[in-house]
Amino acid sequence: MKILVCISNVPDTTTKIKFNESNTSVDTTGIQWVINPWDELSLTRALELKDDPSSGIKSVTVAHVGTASSEPTIRKALAIGADDAIRINSESSDAYYTSAQLAEVIKKEHFDIILCGIESSDYNGSLVGGMISEFLGIPSVSAVSGIKIENGQAVLVREIDGGKEVTSVPAPFVAIVQKGIAKEPRIAAMRGIMMARTKPLKVIEPVEVDSLTEITVFEKPAPRSACKFIDPENPGQLIDLLQNEAKII
C-alpha cells in the first residue's frame, strides 16, 4: 500500500503576521516557513506505519502545491523520512484550486491512503482534504485522531461531539487528521537531511482551474481592552465584576 501526505507550507506559528501597505497580502519578509502542524503529524504517523512491516505500507509520498520557494519545506519532509515528493508548480489561490491540483496528481499516480491535515494554520479553511475526496469520488473520514492497519485494512478513530468512533472505509480514501494522530512530530536526523538532497522531487505543471474565492483585504484583530487587575487578597471582587459589569454569570 502507498500513502500520500498532502503538505502545506505555512509561517511558523509564533510569527507576528504583518501585511503589505494596502493590506491585500501578507508581508513575507523574515517569515520562517514550516510544514503545517497537522500535516507534519500526518507525515509522522504515515512513517510510523511504514516502519511496521506488518502494516504493508511500502512508501510514503508528500505532495505540495507551491512555487520553487517552498522547496525547503518539501526537503524537510523528505529529511523527516518521506520517500519522494511531488510539487505542483503553482501559487495556491484557494482551497478549491489547490484540491483540484492535488486530485489530478492522485488520479495519475495510485495511492491507497491520502492523509491531509484538518486545516492549515494560515487560512484555517478545513477544506482541502474533503474537496480532494469529492473530486476523486472516494470516501473521506474527517476529524481522524488515530489510524492503524489491521489485516490490510485501515481502522480510523474519528472525533465526534462528545466522544470517538472507531470506523473503517474501503481504500482508496482520504483521512482528514487532527491532534492525537501522532504524539510528537518526527524530527529530521542528520542522516535524513543528507539523504533528502538526493530523494526524488518531481515538479508537475498545474492544470487550469478557476478559484472560487479570493481574499481581498486583511485586518488585524481588534485590540482587547486593557486588563483590569483584581486584588489577590479579595478575589471575590472578580465574581462581582463578572456578574455586574460583564453580566456573564
Added chain:
Amino acid sequence: MSVLVYTENWDGKFKKLSFELVSYASEVAKMINTSVTALSIGKIEDSELIKLGRYGAGKIISVENELLKILDSQAYSSVISEIAKKENSSVIIISNNNTGKAVAPRLSVKLRAGVGSGVSRLPLNTNPFTVYKKTYSGNAFAHVVIKSEIKILTLAQNSFELIETVDNSTIEKMTVNVDSSLARTKVQNVLKQTDKILLTDADIVVSGGRGMKSPDNWAPLTELANVLGGATACSRPVSDEGWRPHEEHTGQTGKIIAPNLYIAVGISGATQHLAGISGSKYIVAINNDKEAPIFEAAQYGIVGDAMKILPKLINAVKELKK
C-alpha cells in the same frame, strides 16, 4: 431562491448551536430578500423540529433514511446537495463543527460553490458576496469574496446570538434515495463521554496550565467549573504530560473554543494557546507571573497563587448562587 441551513441533531435533539445557525441563516436571508429552509437528517420528533421555526426557518425539511444513521461525508453531502438543488438555494449554511468540516468541502465540489469557512459575522456585502473570517489562527482576519453562484458558509460555534422571530413554519417530510455505494463508512465501536458538558458547547470554561504544578492540584479548578456550570479545559503541556485527557486541550492544535467566559489558571498564554481561545467573549487570567502574555489577552486578571485564589472564588460563586 432560498437560504438552506443544515441543522444537525444529536439523538433527536437540537442544541443551542442549531438555533444559532437558524438565527444566522435568517439574517443572511434578509440581506438577500429570501426565505430560510432548514434541513434535518435523521430520526426526530415534530415537536423538536418545530423549534427551528422560532428562529426564522420558514420551511423545515426532515429526511430519514437507514443509510444516514452513520455520518458518511459522501452520503450526507449528496443528500444536502440534492435538497439544495430542489430548494434552489443560493446560500448554504452549516456549522463549522466536526460534521460541517466533513460535509462542507464535498458539498462545495458537488455544487461548485465557494466556501467561507468559520465565519463569525454576517456577510460584509452581498455584491460581491464578501464574508469575514479568521485567518492565521486568529492573528488576522480576512475579507473573502465568494465568486461562485452558490455560496457555502460554515459558522463558527458560539459566534452568533439567538434571534427569536414570528413563527410561520411548516414541516415537510421528504424521502431521499441514498445510493448505498456512497455510504461506505462502517462504525465498529462508539466511545461516548457521559453526561459531561462538552467543551465546545460550554458557555463557561475553566482551564489549567503548567502553572497548576501537579495533576493533584486540579480539584479546586474542577470545582470552580462545577459551581459555575462550566466545563474544564487545559493547555497543551498539561495534556502532553498526561495530567489531563487530550480532549481537554484547547489551543491551535487542540480544540478551538469560543465560550462567553474563559478562566485561564496558570496558563502563560503562548500564541498557540491564544489561537484556540481568542474567540472567547471574556477572558480571565490567574497567574503568579504578572508579565505573562495571557494578561494582554484578558479583560480581568489576578496576579497570585492559584491554590489560594481558587477556593475563595468557589466560595464567592457559592454565595452568589444562594
